[in-house]
Amino acid sequence: MRGTAAALAVLAGGTVAGATLWQAPARAADWLEGAAAPLKGTAVTTTFLDRPGYRAIIKLLPEFEKKTGIKVNYEIVPYENAREKQVLNFTSRGDLTVALVDLVWIGEFAENGWIEPIDGLKGDAKITDPNLNLQGFFPLLLDAFGSWGGKVYGLPFDNYSGLLFYNSCKLKEAGFDKPPATWEALLKDYAPKLTKADKNQYAFALQSRRGETQSADSFMRVLWPFGGSLLDKNFKSNLNSPESQAGLQFRQDLMKVMPPGVVSFDHNEAVNALAQGQVAMITEWSAFYGTLTDPKTSKLGDCLAVAPEPEGPAGRLPALGGFSLAVASQASDAEKKAAWLFIQWATSEAIARPYVEAGGVSGRSAIYQQPDIKASYKFVEPMVASWQKGVPQYRPRFPAWPAISEVVAEWGSKMMLGETTPAAGAKEIGTRMEGILAKEGYYSGKKALLQ
Numbered sequence: 440m441r442g443t444a445a446a447l448a449v450l451a452g453g454t455v456a457g458a459t460l461w462q463a464p465a466r467a468a469d470w471l472e473g474a475a476a477p478l479k480g481t482a483v484t485t486t487f488l489d490r491p492g493y494r495a496i497i498k499l500l501p502e503f504e505k506k507t508g509i510k511v512n513y514e515i516v517p518y519e520n521a522r523e524k525q526v527l528n529f530t531s532r533g534d535l536t537v538a539l540v541d542l543v544w545i546g547e548f549a550e551n552g553w554i555e556p557i558d559g560l561k562g563d564a565k566i567t568d569p570n571l572n573l574q575g576f577f578p579l580l581l582d583a584f585g586s587w588g589g590k591v592y593g594l595p596f597d598n599y600s601g602l603l604f605y606n607s608c609k610l611k612e613a614g615f616d617k618p619p620a621t622w623e624a625l626l627k628d629y630a631p632k633l634t635k636a637d638k639n640q641y642a643f644a645l646q647s648r649r650g651e652t653q654s655a656d657s658f659m660r661v662l663w664p665f666g667g668s669l670l671d672k673n674f675k676s677n678l679n680s681p682e683s684q685a686g687l688q689f690r691q692d693l694m695k696v697m698p699p700g701v702v703s704f705d706h707n708e709a710v711n712a713l714a715q716g717q718v719a720m721i722t723e724w725s726a727f728y729g730t731l732t733d734p735k736t737s738k739l740g741d742c743l744a745v746a747p748e749p750e751g752p753a754g755r756l757p758a759l760g761g762f763s764l765a766v767a768s769q770a771s772d773a774e775k776k777a778a779w780l781f782i783q784w785a786t787s788e789a790i791a792r793p794y795v796e797a798g799g800v801s802g803r804s805a806i807y808q809q810p811d812i813k814a815s816y817k818f819v820e821p822m823v824a825s826w827q828k829g830v831p832q833y834r835p836r837f838p839a840w841p842a843i844s845e846v847v848a849e850w851g852s853k854m855m856l857g858e859t860t861p862a863a864g865a866k867e868i869g870t871r872m873e874g875i876l877a878k879e880g881y882y883s884g885k886k887a888l889l890q
Contacts, residue, residue, distance in 0.1 A: 470568055470569055470570075471507060471568070471780065471784060472506055472507065474565060474566050474567075475506070475507035475508060475509055475780055478507070478508070478509055478773060478776055478777045479508030479509070480509075480510075481508075481509050481510075481774060481776075481777040482509070482511075482512055482536075482774070482777070483509055483511045483512065483536050483537055483774070483778050483781045484512045484513070484534050484537065485511070485512070485513050485536070485537035485538075485539060485764070485781075486513065486514055486516055486521055486524065486525055486535065486538075486539045487513045487514070487515045487516075487539070488515065488517070488521060488539075488597075489515050490518075490726060491726050491727075491729045491730070491800075492596070492597030492726055492799040492800060493515070493597065494797075494798060495794055495795075495797035495798040495799030496794065496797075496799060499793055499794065503781065503784050503785075507777075507780060509777045509780065509781065518651070519650065519651070521539060521541070522541065522544055522841065525538060525539065526547075532769050533769070535767050535769070536767050536774040536775070536778045537764055537766065537767060537781060538553065538554050538593070538764070538765045538766075538767050539762055539764065540554065540584070540585075540592070540593050540765050541760075541761075541762055542583055542584055542759065542836060543655075543834045543835065543836050543840045543841075543844075545584065545586070545587045545592065545593070545763070545836050546587055546836045546837040546838050546840075546889065547838035547840075547841075548592070548765070549587040549588065549590070549592050550838055551838075552768055554592045554593065554765035554766065554768060555765065555766040555767070555768050556590045556591065556592055557591050557592065557593075557594075557765075557779075558590065558591070560766060560775070560779045566776045566779055566780060567783070568784075568787065570788065570789070571783060571787075572788065573591070575788055575803050575805060576594070576802045576803060576804070577595075577803075577804050577826045579759075579826050579827075579828075579831065580595040580598050580761070580802045580826065581594075581595060581802075582831050583759060583829070583831035583832075583833075583836075584596075584598060584761055584762060584763040584802075585763040585765075587836070588887075588889060592765045593762075593763025593764055593765035593782075594764055594765075594782055594783070594786040595761065595762075595763050595802030596761070596762050596763055596764045596782075596785060596786050596802065597726065597761055597762045597799065597800065598760075598762070598800055598801075598802045599724035599725050599726050599758075599759070599760040599761045599800065600724070600757055600758070600759065600822045600825035600826055601656075601660065601722050601723070601724060601725075601757040601758025601759070601760075601825070602722065602723065602724070602725050602745055602818060602821050602822060602825065603618055603619075603720060603721075603722055603745065603746045603748050603749060603821075604713055604721050604723055604727070604728075604731060604743065604745055605618050605713075605720040605743075605744050605745075606713065606716070606718075606719050606720070606743070607742050607744040608742035609633060609716075609719040609742070610629070610633070610719060613632040613633050614632065615632075617746075618720070618744065618746045618749075619749050620749060621749050621751070622665075622689060622749045622750070622751050623751075624749070625643065625720070626689070626693060626696065629642060629719075630642035630693075630696035631696075633696075633719045633720075634696045639698075639717060640716075640717065640718075641696055641697055641698045641712075641719070642696040642697075642718065642719050642720060643696055643697055643718060643719070643720045643721065644697050644701055644704060644708075644712045644713070644717075644718045644720075645657050645660070645690070645697060645701060645721070646706050646708065646709035646721075646723070647701055647702045647703075647704055647851075647852070647855055648702070648703055648704055648705040648708075649702075649848045649849065649852045650848050651844055652705050652706065653847070653848040653852050654834070654843075654844040654845075654847035655758070655760065655833075656758065656760075657690070657851065657855075658687075658690075658848075658851040659758070659833060659834055659847075660722065660748075660758050661686035661687060661689055661690045662683055662686045662687075663686075663753065663756035663830055663833065664686065664748075664749070664750060664752070664753055664756050664757075665683070665685045665686030665689065665753060666682035666683075666685070666686075666751070666752055666753035667680055667682040667683030667684070667685070667686045668680075668683065669835060669847075669872075670835065670890065672888075673888070674876055674881050674882070674888050674890075675873060676865070676868070676869025676870075676872055676873055678865035678866075678869050679862060679869065682752075682753070683865065684861055684862060684865065686751070687854065687861035687865065688861050690854075690855065690861075691854065691855070691861060694855065697718075698712060698718065701855075702852055706723065706724070709721050709723060710723060710727050710731065711736075713731065714730070714731055714736060714738060715737075715738055716739075722748050722758065724758070724760060725800050725818050725822045726800055728816065728817070728818040729798045744817065745817045745821050747824050747825050748825065754828075755828070756828075756829065756830055756833075757829065758833060759829050759830065759831070759833040760833075760834075761800075764781075764782040764786065765782070766778045766779055766782065786801075786802065786803075787803075788805055788806070791803045791805070791806035792806055792809075795812065800822070804823075807819050807822075807823050832890045837886075837889060837890050838879070839875050839879050842875050843872050843875055843876075846868055846871045846872060846875070847868055847872075850865075850868045851864070851868075
């Protein structure tokens with residue numbers, strides 16, 4: 440992996456091993472310096488997570504600050520606290536000027552007026568990148584992460600696709616020269632040969648800790664590929680449909696080929712189980728590729744391989760997660776302009792390469808068309824394949840999701856632990872979920888059925 444200095448040289452049109460590499464769009468630097476001139480000394484304040492995409496943008500911040508004279512202040516917080524801290528800041532008219540918007544927060548943030556639609560901002564040519572090119576984002580990402588009710592509020596940042604990471608050496612030893620194409624094959628064909636409980640060796644691990652990990656990364660992951668969903672078109676529970684039940688029962692069947700205690704696994708535990716050789720396969724976010732390739736945190740070396748998530752009876756409908764960056768409505772006019780400059784820069788085609796080289800995952804399609812990028816990063820092609828088709832409402836993006844997520848996490852965990860059945864647990868979730876939605880006004884017509 441080349442360093443930032445080499446990446447910046449590439450922006451100027453350099454080459455590596457004789458290959459002509461992608462160049463930054465013309466005027467990428469000139470427009471930013473000119474737009475920022477009246478805003479020198481203005482501060483941008485935002486929230487970051489302790490994840491690879493944020494560490495990547497932090498490495499590049501000195502370049503932005505030097506070029507613009509705009510200071511970027513950030514607080515690194517755990518994901519579990521990020522929404523609450525931002526909501527408290529917005530409701531108390533605090534100091535945040537850039538919102539970090541999770542896929543499932545976009546409805547809440549937009550409907551409460553905490554973030555600005557970009558129409559007015561990009562309509563001001565003085566502060567808008569002439570190479571903004573919204574069409575350069577993967578359409579699925581701009582739709583899912585940045586849009587609500589037909590308006591664009593944020594630009595995709597730190598975006599993830601669920602991928603199958605696997606130990607190719609373990610699979611080869613078991614007689615397989617490629618990963619499972621379907622969930623059924625993983626369980627019926629691969630798992631019996633890869634699971635040796637007496638040696639603490641297991642075929643698969645599904646991060647399932649109670650919380651958003653359980654509701655999003657575990658529970659929702661097995662609904663869509665099996666043809667199920669959380670809600671039907673009338674916003675009533677669809678969890679007791681044959682398709683949803685098939686997915687939830689499949690997850691129960693997976694329990695016998697996963698490590699004991701997997702219900703307490705968060706992302707780090709699942710990634711570590713693969714990295715240290717306890718399991719042969721995991722489905723995880725693309726952002727963890729750097730952890731699995733780092734010899735300081737992983738024993739995999741050349742054995743690491745990556746593929747799209749397996750298909751179910753309904754096809755390949757992988758997990759979708761990530762964020763957008765949006766201008767906070769509470770900011771002053773000058774702060775809004777500075778925030779818009781920062782957001783455009785952080786998500787731009789101009790820094791896509793150094794951002795990826797520093798460990799981030801860009802939402803821009805052009806960078807992943809570069810041969811050397813595809814050759815250097817094994818996750819690129821399966822991730823791009825995953826982003827060709829997906830479900831924007833993989834998790835519902837409406838304001839009611841946080842409350843529903845807690846219900847799903849509680850009863851989804853009970854299912855996995857055998858404290859209730861998939862059918863009984865689904866019925867309990869459905870009853871409680873519909874109560875939340877009724878209170879929110881989705882059945883009375885007070886709120887549109889948007890998710």
